[in-house]
Amino acid sequence: MSCSRRTLLKNTVKGAIVASLPISAFRLLSPAELKAAIGDEKVRWGFVVDTTKCVGCGFCVKACKKENEIPYDAPITRTWVERYVVTRDEKVHADSPMGARDGFTSARIDEETMESGGEHTAEIEPAEIAKAFFVPKLCNQCEKPACVQVCPVGATYQTADGVVLIDRTWCIGCGYCVMACPYGVRFFHPKYKVADKCNFCYHRISKGLKTACVQACPFGARQIGNLRDPDDPVTQTIMNERVSVLKDEYGTKPQVFYLGLDYTVK
Amino acid sequence: MVDPLTIAHGAEWTVKHGFVYPNEFIYWGLTIVMYPYMTGLVAGAFVLSSLYHVFGQKDLKDIAKFALVFSLALLPVAMMPLMLHLQQPLRGIEVMFTPHFTSAIAAFGMVFTTYSIIVLSEIWFVYRQYFVEQTRALKGSTDTGDQIKRVIYNVLTLGAYDISEEAVAKDHKAVTILAGIGIPVACFLHGYAGFIFGSVKANALWMSPLMPVIFIMSAVVSGIALCMLTYIIIMEWKKFRAVLRKGLGDESVTVIAGVEMDVMKKTSRYLIGFLIAAITLELLDIIFRGYTSMKSWDILREVMFEEDFTKIFILQYGLGNVLPFILLMLPKMTIRRLFVALCLILFGVFMMRWNVVIGGQAFSLSFSGFMNYDLPIIPHNLETYREGLFGALTVAATPFIIFWLINKIVPSMKEV
Incomplete structure (x- = not known):
């Protein structure tokens, strides 16, 4: 087979054009374009959790599981409530059985404490308790989400109104986002086999409804609002009260603000 | 039959104790x-x-x-x-x-x-x-x-x-x-x-700028070790066939054995060099973490020195690094001793990967609980x-x- 330089170049050009035709069917989108496509820029969803109002009934967890079709008996959950019991000898006991789906029905702490060296703690004597409280947790919809940063295919993304969503049709299920989240809010959905997490009930809030957990909370411990609106009660709370966030040392800038957060909360 | 929807990915091989967030499992097995x-x-x-x-x-x-x-x-x-x-x-x-x-x-x-x-x-x-x-x-x-x-x-x-x-x-x-x-x-x-x-900044054990360098060094160690090991096996097989065909005393048998030993001695020098570099970097990482004692050190120390002590210090460093190092340094190298040393090195690098990947998930993000990995054997x-x-x-x-x-x-x- 002989091939002159001219034919080789000619064929190369032809081949390159033919090969690039199917590629032209794809469009390259910048992340900014994508961001603008979803969500309202005038809104930044934020959350306030008043831990002093939470009684650990677990209605929020139950409501969330039902609303978002998270398998009811699977141990994973989009939101959960933690119970903390600090004893007079300054030991911290914490638990969240089934994410507190059924509330805290027993005074017995489900988990072992680190100090007990692996032995189950018995029911703590009420006289021994210095303080005890509940802390509801959910996705922090971080301003700088570590999960979005590490997704190799861009299946998880942040909308213009600040909520981090997951594209179930595009997630490859590598679990890198699960590893990257410092708050442990992500898991694999048993049915769809992709990453899943709380999205502030995006299907509800974008229609003007409250999230399922906010709706279900009988004590108003959970509130959702628009942080770009200075008159929103949630914005008012964040501006006027002393609020804190979870694990700010990771630089993720969480947008779930807590009232009455104790230093012992993990 | 268990409803598959009630099984969370990871739950089948994760045993939690202490306070662990509900969604935490060993996702990377x-x-x-x-x-x-x-x-x-x-x-x-x-x-x-x-x-x-x-x-x-x-x-x-x-x-x-x-x-x-x-x-x-x-x-x-x-x-x-x-x-x-x-x-x-x-x-x-x-x-x-x-x-x-x-x-x-x-x-x-x-x-x-x-x-x-x-x-x-x-x-x-x-x-x-x-x-x-x-x-x-x-x-x-x-x-x-x-x-x-x-x-x-x-x-x-x-x-x-x-x-x-x-x-x-x-x-x-x-x-x-x-x-x-x-x-x-x-x-x-x-x-x-x-x-x-x-x-991964969320993972206290993984997050270290030394990680890529440590990985490269141990990679070269394991790559060289596996090549040497396979080379030995193939040469031994050749020798065995030569013995079968021509008898034990044949010249070709001694030639094969001579070549084998020669190549192995030369290659093992490089192996030792990279092994030293790998161990030094890993120890530096541990010492640095201990000395700076950041918030995560309490739980890391507990994982390293209590929960996973056997896996890290006995299996990885002891059996996988120190012992083969001694075997390689001793004079009068034999193929049999080299073979043992190489197997141990490969095992040591494997344990290093294990202790990084599984060890990194052995503790909860709450820093107050642990997760044990139960390797699924019979699927x-x-x-x-x-x-x-x-x-x-x-x-x-x-x-x-x-x-x-x-x-x-x-x-x-x-x-x-």
Whole structure:
């Protein structure tokens, strides 16, 4: 087979054009374009959790599981409530059985404490308790989400109104986002086999409804609002009260603000 | 029958104790241990072959060709555990379609492809002369097997039949250049695996800028060790066959044994060097963490010195590093002792990967609870096969099968 330089170049050009035709069917989108496509820029969803109002009934967890079709008996959950019991000898006991789906029905702490060296703690004597409280947790919809940063295919993304969503049709299920989240809010959905997490009930809030957990909370411990609106009660709370966030040392800038957060909360 | 919807991924092999968040499980199991282990072997084998091709380390001539072909056999296997691990394996190709470049995994496909192209073209240049010679030698043969072989060789020449001295000299030059580019790419491929872990800021054990360097060093150690080990096995097999054919006292037996020992002694020097570098860096990492005692140190210390003490200090450092180091340093090396030392080194590097991947998930993000990994041994569903012992064994066995197949066409053990 002989091939002159001219034919080789000619064929190369032809081949390159033919090969690039199917590629032209794809469009390259910048992340900014994508961001603008979803969500309202005038809104930044934020959350306030008043831990002093939470009684650990677990209605929020139950409501969330039902609303978002998270398998009811699977141990994973989009939101959960933690119970903390600090004893007079300054030991911290914490638990969240089934994410507190059924509330805290027993005074017995489900988990072992680190100090007990692996032995189950018995029911703590009420006289021994210095303080005890509940802390509801959910996705922090971080301003700088570590999960979005590490997704190799861009299946998880942040909308213009600040909520981090997951594209179930595009997630490859590598679990890198699960590893990257410092708050442990992500898991694999048993049915769809992709990453899943709380999205502030995006299907509800974008229609003007409250999230399922906010709706279900009988004590108003959970509130959702628009942080770009200075008159929103949630914005008012964040501006006027002393609020804190979870694990700010990771630089993720969480947008779930807590009232009455104790230093012992993990 | 348990409703599969009630099983969370990871729950089947995770045992929690202490306070652990509800969604926390060991999501990255044995397959992800295998991934850096396999890429490490690929990178290591390639670096070993390049030491000869680029730096002209003549003492490595015999093992260089073998190491190069072996690194090709290992190549597809570096991807295998990742595919096994994905919840949506069929979507894996999306990494090439919509790479999200802020992610450390996004460029994997590209780095991996670049590296594959380099290895493949280097092998082609090394063996081109051989392909042409085979095509010519098998011409006119009436045997069907030979005819098929000839077609394969003919295709492999890619139409370049020129084997004049000038052309072959050009081939050698190309090999040197490719091996030269290959070293940084191989190191990148593996250092990159280290970066995937080292950049996870949420994980107190993984997050360290030393991680990529540690990964490269231990990769080279494991790659060299595996090449040496396979070389020993093949040479022993040759010796055994020579003994069967010609009797124990035959000259060819002593020649094979002599060559084997010679190559091994020379290669083990490089092995020791890289081993020292790897151990030093790992110890530096631990000492630094202990000295700075950040918030996470309490739980890390508990994992290292209590929960996983056996796995880290006895199995990894003791059995996997110190013992083989002593075995290698003792005078009057024998093949048998070397064999034991090499097995221990491979085991040590495997334990290092294990302690990084599983150890990094052995403690909760709450810093007040632990998770134990119960390796699924007998699979009872696809999940426990993929993430279990048998999945890992499949991955571990594949390179040898591929090597055997490649070796039928590209003989890496013969002088060509």
